[in-house]
Amino acid sequence: MIALADVTIAYGTGPRAVVAVHDLTLAVAEGEAVGLVGESGSGKSTVLRAIAGLIPYASGEITLGGRRVQRRRSTAERKMTQMVFQDPYGSLHPNQTVDQILALPVAIHRLDRGEARIVQALAEVGLGPEHRYRYPHQLSGGQRQRVAIARALILEPRILLLDEPTSALDVSVQAEILNLLARLRRDHGLTLLMVSHDLAVIAHLCERIGVMSRGHVVEITTATAMANNQVTHDYTRELLRSNAGFDRSGADRNLDVTAA
Amino acid sequence: MTSPLLTVRNLSVTYPGDDGDVRAVRNVSFTLGRERLGIVGESGSGKSTTGRAIMGLVGHPGRIAADELRLGDQDLRGLSEHGFRKLRGKRIAMVLQDPKYSLDPVMSVGQQIAETHRTHLRSNPRDARRAALEMLEAVHIRDPERVYTMYPHQVSGGMGQRVMIAMMLIAGPDILIADEPTSALDVTVQTQVLAIMDELVRGRGMGLLLISHNLHLVSSFCDRVLVMYAGQVLETCEAGKLAEAKHPYTRGLLAALPQLGHRRADLPQLQRDPTWMADLV
Numbered sequence: 001m002i003a004l005a006d007v008t009i010a011y012g013t014g015p016r017a018v019v020a021v022h023d024l025t026l027a028v029a030e031g032e033a034v035g036l037v038g039e040s041g042s043g044k045s046t047v048l049r050a051i052a053g054l055i056p057y058a059s060g061e062i063t064l065g066g067r068r069v070q071r072r073r074s075t076a077e078r079k080m081t082q083m084v085f086q087d088p089y090g091s092l093h094p095n096q097t098v099d100q101i102l103a104l105p106v107a108i109h110r111l112d113r114g115e116a117r118i119v120q121a122l123a124e125v126g127l128g129p130e131h132r133y134r135y136p137h138q139l140s141g142g143q144r145q146r147v148a149i150a151r152a153l154i155l156e157p158r159i160l161l162l163d164e165p166t167s168a169l170d171v172s173v174q175a176e177i178l179n180l181l182a183r184l185r186r187d188h189g190l191t192l193l194m195v196s197h198d199l200a201v202i203a204h205l206c207e208r209i210g211v212m213s214r215g216h217v218v219e220i221t222t223a224t225a226m227a228n229n230q231v232t233h234d235y236t237r238e239l240l241r242s243n244a245g246f247d248r249s250g251a252d253r254n255l256d257v258t259a260a
Numbered sequence: 261m262t263s264p265l266l267t268v269r270n271l272s273v274t275y276p277g278d279d280g281d282v283r284a285v286r287n288v289s290f291t292l293g294r295e296r297l298g299i300v301g302e303s304g305s306g307k308s309t310t311g312r313a314i315m316g317l318v319g320h321p322g323r324i325a326a327d328e329l330r331l332g333d334q335d336l337r338g339l340s341e342h343g344f345r346k347l348r349g350k351r352i353a354m355v356l357q358d359p360k361y362s363l364d365p366v367m368s369v370g371q372q373i374a375e376t377h378r379t380h381l382r383s384n385p386r387d388a389r390r391a392a393l394e395m396l397e398a399v400h401i402r403d404p405e406r407v408y409t410m411y412p413h414q415v416s417g418g419m420g421q422r423v424m425i426a427m428m429l430i431a432g433p434d435i436l437i438a439d440e441p442t443s444a445l446d447v448t449v450q451t452q453v454l455a456i457m458d459e460l461v462r463g464r465g466m467g468l469l470l471i472s473h474n475l476h477l478v479s480s481f482c483d484r485v486l487v488m489y490a491g492q493v494l495e496t497c498e499a500g501k502l503a504e505a506k507h508p509y510t511r512g513l514l515a516a517l518p519q520l521g522h523r524r525a526d527l528p529q530l531q532r533d534p535t536w537m538a539d540l541v
Contacts, residue, residue, distance in 0.1 A: 039446035040417075141303075170302040170473065172530035175516035179526050197447060204518035204527070227521030242447035243520070245480030246454050 001159060001191040002028040002051060007060030009043070009050050020046040022215045023060070030158075033185060033192040035202035037239065038212030044195040047212075048161045051193065052083045065158060079109055082152035086164035088144030092136040098122070098147050099132045105155050121150040124187075125180060142173035146180070153184065160185075162194040166201060178204055199226065199243040211236045264291035265434050265467040266314065269328035273309050273491075276321050284309045284322075286491040286539065292435065292467040296458075298478035298499060299471045301488035302513075307471045310488070311437045314469075315354055316344035332434065350380040353428035355457075357440040359420030363412040369420075370396070370408025373427045380431040395426040399456050418449035422456060429460055436461060439471045454481055475502065475513060490537050509536055 009021040021043040028034045036044040049055045051062060053073040062069050069077055085091040092101055102121055106114045122132060125146040136144055145165060152160060165181070166174040182205060185192055196202045202209055203223035211219045211233065219233040231237055241247065273285040285306040290297065301307045313324050314331075316339060329336040331351060339347075348354075356362045364372055373395055374388035383391070389408075396404035399422040412420060421441060428436060438457065442450040458481070461468045472478050478485055479502040487495040487510045495507040505511055512530040 039448060171475070171513050172302065172516050175518075175527040175529050178518065179529065182526065198518075200518040200520050203520050204523065223520075223523065227523070238448050240520075242451045245476040246451060246458075247480065248455075248458065 001030040001032070001065060002026070002193060003061075003063040004047070004051070005061040005063070007047075007050065007057050007062060009046050009055065009057045011055075017058075019058075020215055021050070024217055026210060026217065026220075028191055028193055030191055031185075031189050032208070033194065033206040035206035035209045036193070036195045036212055036217075037197060037199055037202050037209060039197060041214075042212040043215040044212045045163050048083065048163050048193065048195055051159075052081055052161055053078065054083075075109060079155045080157055081159045081161065082155055082157040083161040083163065084145070084148050084152050084165050087168050088141060088148050089136075089168070091148055092144055094136055097133050097135055098127075098139075101136075101147060102151055102154055105151060109155060111155075117154050121154040124153060124184065125150045126176075140173075141169050142176060145169060145173075145177055149177075149180065149184070153188075156188075157190070159191045159193070162192060164196050165194070167196065167198065174201070181205060199239060203227065211239065263332070264293045265332060266292040266469075267328055267330040268292075268310075268314070269326060271310065271313060271324070271326040271329060273306070273313050273318055274323045274325070284491055285313065288486075288488075288491075288493050290486060290493070290496070292469060294465050294467055295484065296461065296468045296470060296482040298482035298485040299469065299488055300473065300475055300478050300485060302473060304490075305488040306491040307488050308439050309491075311354065311439050311469060311471050314437065315348060315352060316341070349376050349428070349433065350431045351433050352435045352437065353431075353433040355421070355424050355428055355436065355438045355441045358444040359415075359417060359424050360412065360444075362424060363420060365412050368409050368411055369415065369423045370404075370410075373423065373430055376427050377430050391430060392426070395430045396423070398429075398460060399423070399426045400452075416449075417445050418453060421445060421453050425453070425457055425460065429464070432464070433466065435467045435469065437469045437471070440473070441470070442477070443472070443474070450477075475517065479503075492540055494536065494540075508533065 004024055004026045007021065007024045008019060010017040010019045012018055024047060036047060038044045050057045056071045064077060065080055099118065102118045103114060106117055111117065127143065127146055131143065166177050169177060184190060194202060194206060203226055206223060208220060208222055209226060210217045213235045219231060219236050221231055225231060226240065229240065231240065269289045271285060271288045272283060275282045275284055288310055299307045299310065312318050318324055326337055363369065370392050373392040377383055377388040377391045393404045393408060396407055401407050401419065401422060415423065442453050445453060470478060470482055479499045482499040485497055485499045485502055486493045487507065489509050495505060495510055497505055503514065515528045516530050518527060
């Protein structure tokens with residue numbers, strides 16, 4: 001469903017270009033959920049943005065749904081790939097009601113039955129009709145993220161790109177959103193590509209996990225292998241250790257840092 | 261048992277709202293000795309407000325009331341702003357979430373650390389500089405001389421937080437309040453920053469109050485944990501035994517966490533019981 005072949009993504013051009021992702025190759029089958037983990041600056045969000053067509057890529061090929069896509073996407077290609085961002089406080093227009101937020105993609109893509117689609121999208125993400133005419137500031141963080149998910153779903157995409165969809169949320173709300181995403185994936189046969197720094201969150205939703213560091217995928221493993229500590233790369237081990245919480249016995253390792 | 265470094269009894273913080281007062285913190289009591297005490301809770305539970313109340317940072321129109329709020333043998337209730345200024349940095353210090361916002365962007369990090377030394381210990385510039393360099397070394401920065409002259413935008417998040425810790429500890433406070441000190445950092449860096457904080461706080465026999473939403477982190481790092489919900493402490497338990505917590509809220513939170521190696525189709529969602537909101541006395 002998603003295939004990246006030797007994709008290199010750079011910000012800027014010429015000698016000052018910063019290469020954020022080097023020669024990345026990754027394939028996601030239809031209906032599969034794949035996660036990308038890594039620390040800030042590792043390029044994981046950049047990959048999502050390039051797949052969504054938000055930023056150009058320098059070289060390589062991106063294939064979505066069996067067709068190679070160009071930098072300029074057709075309406076149908078954009079409809080097929082939708083994205084949910086990290087911060088539901090920043091990704092929703094503050095001066096538009098939920099109704100307006102959901103009506104916009106319907107209008108842009110000239111879809112029929114706008115009214116019915118909005119009602120259905122809200123119901124699918126567990127929001128009631130009473131939320132439809134509210135502004136984002138009148139909603140909680142979890143409700144806002146539901147609106148952002150509804151906005152992506154209303155176009156009936158086949159691919160959902162999730163950029164840290166729960167990291168701005170409380171633990172109890174995170175569980176609700178993760179359950180919602182799992183259900184939507186089952187019901188709609190969605191292909192998911194999710195980015196997070198939280199290994200447990202990724203492993204909960206995704207079968208396969210790519211570990212990124214400094215613009216490279218250093219290892220592609222599975223959630224099961226991660227859980228059983230069967231990983232090969234040192235960096236992945238380091239991530240696993242850090243995710244397990246604070247370990248006083250192992251804490252003395254490499255404390256020293258030099259100035260960047 | 262020696263007398264606690266910090267005693268808090270029935271602390272309440274109230275903000276006036278449109279529909280009557282909002283009680284952000286309700287009758288919170290605890291003592292802090294030479295230990296690591298964690299406060300966990302979700303957003304809005306009052307955990308940060310508790311920390312700020314101890315620092316005297318609840319501004320108008322918020323109101324603080326307490327039966328007892330004592331730092332060692334000093335009563336903090338009704339202490340003037342001038343009085344608090346002498347305490348902050350000297351006897352209680354606070355590390356906040358994001359060093360990008362808590363460091364002064366137009367002053368080199370070394371000067372900022374030295375300034376704390378000069379203010380509280382009335383030292384001369386040369387001594388302050390030497391102390392700041394020693395402190396940078398203590399937080400495991402390899403080339404202190406170079407980092408001393410760097411500005412906050414030139415250092416990474418992890419190093420920025422080391423600088424914050426250095427600045428907070430240079431005047432030798434009794435208590436460090438760390439409010440989500442590692443939430444803005446990458447997981448691998450988090451562990452390093454925590455290890456440094458642990459080393460210094462233990463080495464100096466200080467008390468540490470760690471405020472966080474991260475249950476794993478608090479239970480693996482602290483000695484004791486207070487669980488806050490809607491402004492109250494619902495439960496206090498030994499950190500290592502958080503998994504055996506009794507209160508349904510704590511249990512619900514733990515269950516709602518996705519776990520590596522324990523995959524479930526659906527995560528149990530927290531069912532909030534309205535009785536948790538009622539005043540506990």
